[in-house]
Amino acid sequence: MAAIAIEELTVNRGGAPVLKGLSLSVEAGAVTGLLGPSGSGKSTLMRAIVGVQIVAGGTVTVLGVPAGAPELRKRVGYVTQAPAVYLDLTVAENLRYFARVLGAPRSSVAEALAMVDLGGFENRLAGSLSGGQLSRVSLATALLGSPELLVLDEPTVGLDPVLRRDLWAAFAALAERGVTLLVSSHVMDEADHCDRLLLLRDGELVADDTPAGLRERTGQTDLDDAFLALVEVSA
Amino acid sequence: MNASVALATAERVLRQLRRDPRTLALVLLVPPLLLTLFRYVFDGSQLTFNRVGGPLVGIFPFTMMFVVTSIAMLRERTSGTLERLMTTPLGKLDLLLGYALAFAVVAVAQACIACGVAFSLLGLNVNGSIAVVIGLAVINAVLGMATGLFTSAFARSEFQAVQFLPAVVFPQILLCGLIAPRAHMTHVLYVASFVLPLTWAYDALAHAVAGTGDAKIVRDALILLGVIVAALSLGATTLRRRTG
Numbered sequence A: 001m002a003a004i005a006i007e008e009l010t011v012n013r014g015g016a017p018v019l020k021g022l023s024l025s026v027e028a029g030a031v032t033g034l035l036g037p038s039g040s041g042k043s044t045l046m047r048a049i050v051g052v053q054i055v056a057g058g059t060v061t062v063l064g065v066p067a068g069a070p071e072l073r074k075r076v077g078y079v080t081q082a083p084a085v086y087l088d089l090t091v092a093e094n095l096r097y098f099a100r101v102l103g104a105p106r107s108s109v110a111e112a113l114a115m116v117d118l119g120g121f122e123n124r125l126a127g128s129l130s131g132g133q134l135s136r137v138s139l140a141t142a143l144l145g146s147p148e149l150l151v152l153d154e155p156t157v158g159l160d161p162v163l164r165r166d167l168w169a170a171f172a173a174l175a176e177r178g179v180t181l182l183v184s185s186h187v188m189d190e191a192d193h194c195d196r197l198l199l200l201r202d203g204e205l206v207a208d209d210t211p212a213g214l215r216e217r218t219g220q221t222d223l224d225d226a227f228l229a230l231v232e233v234s235a
Numbered sequence B: 001m002n003a004s005v006a007l008a009t010a011e012r013v014l015r016q017l018r019r020d021p022r023t024l025a026l027v028l029l030v031p032p033l034l035l036t037l038f039r040y041v042f043d044g045s046q047l048t049f050n051r052v053g054g055p056l057v058g059i060f061p062f063t064m065m066f067v068v069t070s071i072a073m074l075r076e077r078t079s080g081t082l083e084r085l086m087t088t089p090l091g092k093l094d095l096l097l098g099y100a101l102a103f104a105v106v107a108v109a110q111a112c113i114a115c116g117v118a119f120s121l122l123g124l125n126v127n128g129s130i131a132v133v134i135g136l137a138v139i140n141a142v143l144g145m146a147t148g149l150f151t152s153a154f155a156r157s158e159f160q161a162v163q164f165l166p167a168v169v170f171p172q173i174l175l176c177g178l179i180a181p182r183a184h185m186t187h188v189l190y191v192a193s194f195v196l197p198l199t200w201a202y203d204a205l206a207h208a209v210a211g212t213g214d215a216k217i218v219r220d221a222l223i224l225l226g227v228i229v230a231a232l233s234l235g236a237t238t239l240r241r242r243t244g
């Protein structure tokens, strides 16, 4: 069964249509990349999936129930594009607060910090961290309480290559354990880390394929070129 | 509604305040300093100081909590933490009660310090019970908090939020009876003063200071509690899980 099933989703923001009758599904227990240029509607789609976006039409079904249903609040982890962290608290205080809100055990704090490679940063004030460190604290809060679905909005942006590689390895390990991940990025070179790709352009789905399938279909070896080929064909 | 989440929120808000010692110092020290100022402005007239200073002890918390809460809540909205919290099991009521609890703790400290200075150093004299004055100060703090929480929904920036102080609080201070007896106002203002929460807060404090009318204090306190519940409920409706 698909972890996320979307049919005819329509979203307007600021009076303009952003998503126009989008239909797609996201496979359970895999890493799905949501790729597209900035402004293509990735964040809007993710907001609709976690149930914080007012939608104009269509249905969004997450883990078998309508998006935003109260029972999903413990089962879905969401990382906003801008880090949602209290800057005047330490890293550990931030995580302990979210753990209590989520009803997650205290031990999950250390596990989440290890996963984002921030062990040893517990007592640092969040406001004193670099942008990349801050977004990893935000990511760690979503890992608390072992959610079944992780919706991550550009979690690897601004991170150095080593950290990016480690995070993608961590995502793959989570998928191995059965967690479903939907990860957005506007950088195509992240696409190869994903089991499946959803390519968004101007709020429309231009591809729903595996990285290999995408290469084959476009006859391009480079995913950047493959994406450009698709965008130009559909334009 | 989940008591553990509300408590966690209260603890978190207090931790944030503790990280900002300057704000904390201002909240705790400005009221006694202003009271001292009043004491020497009314140097020749201890009676006037008693009449104005006593109720002021209970009105400061209202003003300060109004500002502190509206800014804190605005930050929660603009920093993305509110959007994040709204995807968690946290109930709106848990969040509001957490804030209420945290600021009530600060209000008790604020009122105790202000009363301590006023009664021991400034010679403020009340016929009624000091404990009642402190209790009313705490109710007023929670009232200020609830009002600030609600009005913060209408501010897009901290500049706007701060402007709600003169817009929402100053008229109430003018009309509540502290500056001039309400009976001396033009009829329209006199009638308007009945629907302003601070009128009842002042009425209760004036009775507590004068040591008259316990029944009226209870009535006023009940009105204030009603307003608090209404403001918190209105505040809850401004916390939206879904936004555009």
Ligand SMILES: Nc1ncnc2c1ncn2[C@@H]1O[C@H](COP(=O)(O)OP(=O)(O)O)[C@@H](O)[C@H]1O
Pocket (backbone or CB within 6 Å): A013, A014, A015, A018, A036, A037, A038, A039, A040, A041, A042, A043, A044, A045, B244
């Ligand atoms: N809060 C908002 N109000 C109005 N329009 C918005 C808002 N947020 C985003 N948009 C518009 O919606 C479109 C998609 O934005 P977004 O989903 O953030 O794209 P992406 O995440 O792919 O960069 C853009 O045209 C953007 O200008």
Ligand SMILES: [Mg+2]
Pocket (backbone or CB within 6 Å): A039, A042, A043, A044, A081, A153
């Ligand atoms: Mg985005």
